[in-house]
Amino acid sequence: xxxxxxxxxxxxxxxxxxxxxxxxxxxxxxxxxxxxxxxxxxxxxxxxxxxxxxxxxxxxxxxxxxxxxxxxxxxxxxxxxxxxxxxxxxxxxxxxxxxxxxxxxxxxxxxx
Amino acid sequence: xxxxxxxxxxxxxxxxxxxxxxxxxxxxxxxxxxxxxxxxxxxxxxxxxxxxxxxxxxxxxxxxxxxxxxxxxxxxxxxxxxxxxxxxxxxxxxxxxxxxxxxxxxxxxxxx
Numbered sequence: 621x622x623x624x625x626x627x628x629x630x631x632x633x634x635x636x637x638x639x640x641x642x643x644x645x646x647x648x649x650x651x652x653x654x655x656x657x658x659x660x661x662x663x664x665x666x667x668x669x670x671x672x673x674x675x676x677x678x679x680x681x682x683x684x685x686x687x688x689x690x691x692x693x694x695x696x697x698x699x700x701x702x703x704x705x706x707x708x709x710x711x712x713x714x715x716x717x718x719x720x721x722x723x724x725x726x727x728x729x730x731x732x
Numbered sequence: 733x734x735x736x737x738x739x740x741x742x743x744x745x746x747x748x749x750x751x752x753x754x755x756x757x758x759x760x761x762x763x764x765x766x767x768x769x770x771x772x773x774x775x776x777x778x779x780x781x782x783x784x785x786x787x788x789x790x791x792x793x794x795x796x797x798x799x800x801x802x803x804x805x806x807x808x809x810x811x812x813x814x815x816x817x818x819x820x821x822x823x824x825x826x827x828x829x830x831x832x833x834x835x836x837x838x839x840x841x842x843x844x
Contacts, residue, residue, distance in 0.1 A: 662834045663832075676831055709775075711776070716829070717828055722778060723778075
């Protein structure tokens, strides 16, 4: 069964450092998303991406965040200068107009 | 007012019983409704989607939607200990490609 994959599973970084979280969406999906979940809180939408551009972004997705589809398979989330409050699980998801959003296993980001 | 509200639980039911999980939403233009299951430390896993008023059954799971009351529910029949997890209600305004807005989730405990 096709699935979304994410790497790394756990990323530890120092405050102020840049991190790149990677995702490989389901192969025939064209809509891509990033969500995050701070420990003990709800899953929150960050950004959606289609046709090589951002479709929608939340208030959380400020100038420190960016997304990219560098090739035909990967979808990345970059945080330029991490803050302590960026510590969370980051989930990538993908969908099509006829198929609901499926989530990857997540990357746990810990900012020290 | 929270966009998607769920009772945080825990909801404790004995093995073999019916578990009933409820969700209300505030945005009347919401069109699509989803139930995800999330085990501790894992990503959301899609259980059911429902788009029109009424009931939708899939195995032991039944989703119920009442748009007039802005209410979605999930029934789990013959509950098993393996059903113990947090159940997330999610809604969006459009189809499968729109951002998902999640509730905080209801923790279900099924005891033998």
